[in-house]
Amino acid sequence: MSASDDKLQEGATDSAINAVSRNHEKNEQADNAGGIVILFFIIGLAASMIVGWIVFPKLLYSQKDQPISFSHAIHNLEVEDGCESCHFFREDGTFSGVPKLEQCIDCHEEVQGESADEAYFVEEYVNKGREVPWLIYSRQPDCVFFSHAAHVKKGEMECNTCHGPIEDSDNLKPYQENRLTGVSRDIWGYNIGGFKKNIWDRMKMDDCAECHKKSLGVKDACFVCHK
Amino acid sequence: MKIDRRSFLALSIGSTAGIHLTPLPWKLMDDMSIWTQNWPWTPVPQDGAASYVNSVCGLCTAGCGIRVRKIENRAVKIEGLPGHPVNDGRICSLGLSGLQLLYGGTRVKTPLKRIGERGAGQWQKISWKQVIDEISKKLSEQRKSGNPQTLGAICNSDRGTTSHLLNRFLTVYGSPNFLRTPSVQSSYEIATTIMNGSSGTVGFDLENSDYILSFGSGLLDGWVSPVRMIRAHSIWKDKKARVVQIEPRLSHTAAKADQWIAIKPGTNAALALGIAHVIIKEKLYDKNFVEKYGFGFEEWKDEKGQTHKGFKQSVLENYTPANVAEITGIDVAAIISVAKDFAKSAKPVALCGSGDGGAPVNLNEMMAVHALNALKGAINNKGGLQIVPNPDYILWPESEMDKTASKGIQTERVDGAGGKKYAQARSLLNRLPEVINASSESPLQTLLVYNANPIYTMADSVAVKEAFSKIPLIVSFSPYMDETASYSDYILPNHTYLERYEDSATPYGSVQQLISLARPVVDPLFNTKQTGDVIISLAKAMGGHIAKAFPWKNYRACLEKTLGDKWKTLAEHGYIVAKKDKAPDTASAKFDFAAQAVNTDSKNDAVAPADFKPADLDGDVTAFPLVLIPYDTMRLASGFVGTPPFVIKTVGDYILKENDSCVDINPQTAAKLGLTEGNKVILTTPKNKASVRVHLSEGILPGLIALPRGLGHSAYDKFLAGKGVNFNALYAPMTDPVSGLDMTWGVRAKISKA
Known part of the structure; x- marks a missing residue:
C-alpha cells in the first residue's frame, strides 16, 4: 500500500467519521423536529378542542332576556289548577301554550303589589292591550309535529317530565337562540356535547324516541312527528 | 427549534383530529339539517286558537252558507255551512278559494284617484274624507245644471240594502237610471210577468222533478x-229521474244527462213548440190546468173584439215534428219520443237559459219553453217551476223629493227599459253602450259601478270602452282592481264579502223564500269601506233632502233597522227561510198562452209563445262560414268576480293551454280547414279577432266552434290576466225586439291558420 493510498484511507476514515457525526447531528435534529411536530399537533388539537367545546357554543347562540320578569313560583302558589291554570287545553283539544294577555288581565288588570316590574307590565302591556312578546324556550322547529293532548291527556305525563321543575323557578332564564336555525337552545340542551342528566335537559328527536321506546316499545316511524 | 412545513401539517392534523373530538361538526351538521328543513323564508302559519264564523258566500248569486275556520284573527279555510238550505255543508271550488280574494294581490287597499290617462294605471292615494268631498261636490254641481x-249606476242586483241605498240615492238625486246586470233571471222576470201576471223570483223544484227538459241550461256547469x-244530480240518479239536455255541444251536463239532443243553435223555441205539438195532438197535456188556469189556449178575442188563433191551433198547424226536424236538425222520432216522455212523466219541468244562467234568453224561446210547463201544469207545483214572492223586507218611508228630483225621475230611462218600446223590461244595461255611442254627448255624465265589471262582462268590449270613455266621471266601488275599476276615475273600495255585513234575498232558481245575512269574518285588512256607508256619507255630504232620505247613522244601523225583528235571528243563524204560504194561488192570474201584453197588432214586433222567429246572426255567411258559441264551465267564473288562482289551476288544457284559449271544433270541420289538435289559429268574428288553439271534439256539431267564457281578463293578477280570450269581446249584442235584452246565442266566425 502506498503512502498515497494511506492518505486516501485516512481521508476515507475521516470522511467516514465526519459522516457518522453528521448522522448523529441529523438524528438529534430529527428528534427535535419530531418534538416540534408533536407540539404543533397538540397545539392544534388543544386549540380546536377549546374552539369546539368553549368558543363555538358562545358563537352559535345569541342571548336575549325575556321582555318582562316573571316568577313561575309565585304564580304557582296563587293558582288553583297548577300549570293548566294558565297553560290550558282549548275546547278542541289543542294546547294554548304561552298565555295570552287575556289570561294575564284576569288578575293583572290593576297593578298587583309594589314591584316596579309589575307596574311596567301593566302600563306597557295591559293598558296598551299589547301582547307580551314572550320568547318560547321549548318551541320545536316547524318540521316537528307535537301534540300536548296526546302526551298529557292520553299519556298522563306530568308537565315537568319534559319541561323540568319550572314551577319552582323565581325568574326566567335568558333565552338563547341558535343563530343558524333560530331554534331555542333548550331543544339541543345546554350541554353542547348533548349529554344530559335529566329527561328535561334536552328535547331532540333521540330524546323523544328514547322515551317512546321505553313506554311504547317502539321508537316510532318518521311520520309520527314529521308530518 | 425550527418550524417548517411539517409543523403546519402537524398543526392542521391536530386541529382536524381535535375538532372531531368536539361536538362542533356534529352539532353544525344537525343545525344545517334543521335549517334546510325550515327555510327561514318559507311562511309558517300562525299557531293559535281555532274558531268558526258562519256567514254567506258572496261570490255568486246562489248565496251558499259558509263556515270559515279562523286561527286567531286569520281566516284559514272556507267550508260549506251544514244545514244551510242552499248547500247543506257543501261548497264549490270558487267558494273554497275565496280566501285568495281576501288575502290575494288584487285588492284595492285605499281610495284611489286617477292621475294619468284613463286606464293607464296611474293612481293617487286619497283619504275617504277628501274623496267623499270631491265626489259630492261634483255631483252637486251636476245636479245644479238641471239634469240629475x-x-x-250599474249594479249586479236590485236586491239587498246596499243596492236599495244606491237606488234610493239615485231617486232622490233625480235619476231613474239604476241599471242592473242582466241574466237569465231578467228574461224569466219578463216572461212570467207576461204569461203568469206576476214577477216573483223564478225557482225550479228540480230535486222533486222526475223529468228535466233542459234547453241548454248548464245544470252541472255552474248553473245558478x-x-x-x-x-x-245525485238525487236524480237515486230516484231515476230523467234528464234530457238540448244543446249543440256535449257539455258536462249533456254528458251526465240520460239523453243529449244536439240541436242547431238558436232553434230551441222551435223544438219546444214541436214538443208542444205532439203533446197537444196526442192529448197528453194537463187538461184540468189548461182549462182552469189557461188563457189563449183556444181561440181568443182581444179588447177590440178581434179574434185570434189559440196556442193550440197555431202549434198544431205550424209545428209538426217534420217541420221542426227541418228547423232544428233533430230526428222526427226523437222529437216525438221526448214529447211523449215529458208528457207522461208525473212531475216534469222544462227550463231554458244557456250555460250558467249569466246570459238572458230571447223572449220567443223563453215563452215557448215556459208554455211546456203550463201544458203539464208544472207551474207552482211540486217538481215544477215556482214563482217565489219577491222579498219585501226593505220597507223604507218614501223619500222627500225636491223639484229637480221629481222632474229628473220622470225622464225616460237611458236604456229605454219600461218605455214605449221595451215596456216589460226593468233594466237593459246591454243597450247602454249603443245609446251612449249614438249620441254626441253621453246621456250619463257620472256612472257609479257597484258589484259589477261591465267592461269585462258586457258584449263588444270595444264599444263598451268607447261608451265609457265618453262618460266624464266613473266611480267604482270594487274591492278588486278589475277591468272597470282600472278604467274609472275614482275607486272607493268596498270591503270584500268576508269583511262586511251584507243581506241578500231569495236567489234565482231557489224555491225557498230566503233572506241571508253575510257578516264580517275578519276585521277589514285595508283602508276600505262598506259601499252602503259610502253612499250614506255621500248623501250626508250633499245635504238637503238627499241627506234627509238617509236618516241612518251608518250602514250597520240601517241594516239593523231595516231587518227589524229579523236582525236577531239573522245575526245568529245567518239566514231565515220564510214559511210557505198556503197552496200557491194560480187562479188569480191565468196563464196567458197568448202573451197578450206583447202580442197585439198595434206592435210591429209582436211575438207570441206559439211563434218561432229565427234570429239571424250578423255577418256574411261566405266570409264567416262558422258559428261561434260560448260555453260555461264550473271552473271559470265569468261574472264580476275573477277566477282565483287555485281555481284557474284546475282548468284543463283543452280549455286553456299555456296562455291560449282552446276552441272546440268537430274533427270533420277541422279536416276541411286542414287543422289538427293544438294548432294555433286566428279566430275572426265581424267584431274582433283573437288568437286561439284548436281542440278537436266529437262533442260539437260540425260547422260550430265553442269558446269558454270567463277567460281573457286584462285586469286582476298575473294568475288570471292575459290568459285566454274573452268571448264578450268577440260579439255585438243582438237586441231582442220585444224584451230589449241581449239574446245572442252565437256569432259568425272564421278560422285561419296563424
Whole structure:
C-alpha cells in the first residue's frame, strides 16, 4: 500500500467519521423536529378542542332576556289548577301554550303589589292591550309535529317530565337562540356535547324516541312527528 | 427549534383530529339539517286558537252558507255551512278559494284617484274624507245644471240594502237610471210577468222533478247554484229521474244527462213548440190546468173584439215534428219520443237559459219553453217551476223629493227599459253602450259601478270602452282592481264579502223564500269601506233632502233597522227561510198562452209563445262560414268576480293551454280547414279577432266552434290576466225586439291558420 493510498484511507476514515457525526447531528435534529411536530399537533388539537367545546357554543347562540320578569313560583302558589291554570287545553283539544294577555288581565288588570316590574307590565302591556312578546324556550322547529293532548291527556305525563321543575323557578332564564336555525337552545340542551342528566335537559328527536321506546316499545316511524 | 412545513401539517392534523373530538361538526351538521328543513323564508302559519264564523258566500248569486275556520284573527279555510238550505255543508271550488280574494294581490287597499290617462294605471292615494268631498261636490254641481238624470249606476242586483241605498240615492238625486246586470233571471222576470201576471223570483223544484227538459241550461256547469245542482244530480240518479239536455255541444251536463239532443243553435223555441205539438195532438197535456188556469189556449178575442188563433191551433198547424226536424236538425222520432216522455212523466219541468244562467234568453224561446210547463201544469207545483214572492223586507218611508228630483225621475230611462218600446223590461244595461255611442254627448255624465265589471262582462268590449270613455266621471266601488275599476276615475273600495255585513234575498232558481245575512269574518285588512256607508256619507255630504232620505247613522244601523225583528235571528243563524204560504194561488192570474201584453197588432214586433222567429246572426255567411258559441264551465267564473288562482289551476288544457284559449271544433270541420289538435289559429268574428288553439271534439256539431267564457281578463293578477280570450269581446249584442235584452246565442266566425 502506498503512502498515497494511506492518505486516501485516512481521508476515507475521516470522511467516514465526519459522516457518522453528521448522522448523529441529523438524528438529534430529527428528534427535535419530531418534538416540534408533536407540539404543533397538540397545539392544534388543544386549540380546536377549546374552539369546539368553549368558543363555538358562545358563537352559535345569541342571548336575549325575556321582555318582562316573571316568577313561575309565585304564580304557582296563587293558582288553583297548577300549570293548566294558565297553560290550558282549548275546547278542541289543542294546547294554548304561552298565555295570552287575556289570561294575564284576569288578575293583572290593576297593578298587583309594589314591584316596579309589575307596574311596567301593566302600563306597557295591559293598558296598551299589547301582547307580551314572550320568547318560547321549548318551541320545536316547524318540521316537528307535537301534540300536548296526546302526551298529557292520553299519556298522563306530568308537565315537568319534559319541561323540568319550572314551577319552582323565581325568574326566567335568558333565552338563547341558535343563530343558524333560530331554534331555542333548550331543544339541543345546554350541554353542547348533548349529554344530559335529566329527561328535561334536552328535547331532540333521540330524546323523544328514547322515551317512546321505553313506554311504547317502539321508537316510532318518521311520520309520527314529521308530518 | 425550527418550524417548517411539517409543523403546519402537524398543526392542521391536530386541529382536524381535535375538532372531531368536539361536538362542533356534529352539532353544525344537525343545525344545517334543521335549517334546510325550515327555510327561514318559507311562511309558517300562525299557531293559535281555532274558531268558526258562519256567514254567506258572496261570490255568486246562489248565496251558499259558509263556515270559515279562523286561527286567531286569520281566516284559514272556507267550508260549506251544514244545514244551510242552499248547500247543506257543501261548497264549490270558487267558494273554497275565496280566501285568495281576501288575502290575494288584487285588492284595492285605499281610495284611489286617477292621475294619468284613463286606464293607464296611474293612481293617487286619497283619504275617504277628501274623496267623499270631491265626489259630492261634483255631483252637486251636476245636479245644479238641471239634469240629475245624467247620473247612472250599474249594479249586479236590485236586491239587498246596499243596492236599495244606491237606488234610493239615485231617486232622490233625480235619476231613474239604476241599471242592473242582466241574466237569465231578467228574461224569466219578463216572461212570467207576461204569461203568469206576476214577477216573483223564478225557482225550479228540480230535486222533486222526475223529468228535466233542459234547453241548454248548464245544470252541472255552474248553473245558478252549482253546489245545489251537484246534489240534485245525485238525487236524480237515486230516484231515476230523467234528464234530457238540448244543446249543440256535449257539455258536462249533456254528458251526465240520460239523453243529449244536439240541436242547431238558436232553434230551441222551435223544438219546444214541436214538443208542444205532439203533446197537444196526442192529448197528453194537463187538461184540468189548461182549462182552469189557461188563457189563449183556444181561440181568443182581444179588447177590440178581434179574434185570434189559440196556442193550440197555431202549434198544431205550424209545428209538426217534420217541420221542426227541418228547423232544428233533430230526428222526427226523437222529437216525438221526448214529447211523449215529458208528457207522461208525473212531475216534469222544462227550463231554458244557456250555460250558467249569466246570459238572458230571447223572449220567443223563453215563452215557448215556459208554455211546456203550463201544458203539464208544472207551474207552482211540486217538481215544477215556482214563482217565489219577491222579498219585501226593505220597507223604507218614501223619500222627500225636491223639484229637480221629481222632474229628473220622470225622464225616460237611458236604456229605454219600461218605455214605449221595451215596456216589460226593468233594466237593459246591454243597450247602454249603443245609446251612449249614438249620441254626441253621453246621456250619463257620472256612472257609479257597484258589484259589477261591465267592461269585462258586457258584449263588444270595444264599444263598451268607447261608451265609457265618453262618460266624464266613473266611480267604482270594487274591492278588486278589475277591468272597470282600472278604467274609472275614482275607486272607493268596498270591503270584500268576508269583511262586511251584507243581506241578500231569495236567489234565482231557489224555491225557498230566503233572506241571508253575510257578516264580517275578519276585521277589514285595508283602508276600505262598506259601499252602503259610502253612499250614506255621500248623501250626508250633499245635504238637503238627499241627506234627509238617509236618516241612518251608518250602514250597520240601517241594516239593523231595516231587518227589524229579523236582525236577531239573522245575526245568529245567518239566514231565515220564510214559511210557505198556503197552496200557491194560480187562479188569480191565468196563464196567458197568448202573451197578450206583447202580442197585439198595434206592435210591429209582436211575438207570441206559439211563434218561432229565427234570429239571424250578423255577418256574411261566405266570409264567416262558422258559428261561434260560448260555453260555461264550473271552473271559470265569468261574472264580476275573477277566477282565483287555485281555481284557474284546475282548468284543463283543452280549455286553456299555456296562455291560449282552446276552441272546440268537430274533427270533420277541422279536416276541411286542414287543422289538427293544438294548432294555433286566428279566430275572426265581424267584431274582433283573437288568437286561439284548436281542440278537436266529437262533442260539437260540425260547422260550430265553442269558446269558454270567463277567460281573457286584462285586469286582476298575473294568475288570471292575459290568459285566454274573452268571448264578450268577440260579439255585438243582438237586441231582442220585444224584451230589449241581449239574446245572442252565437256569432259568425272564421278560422285561419296563424
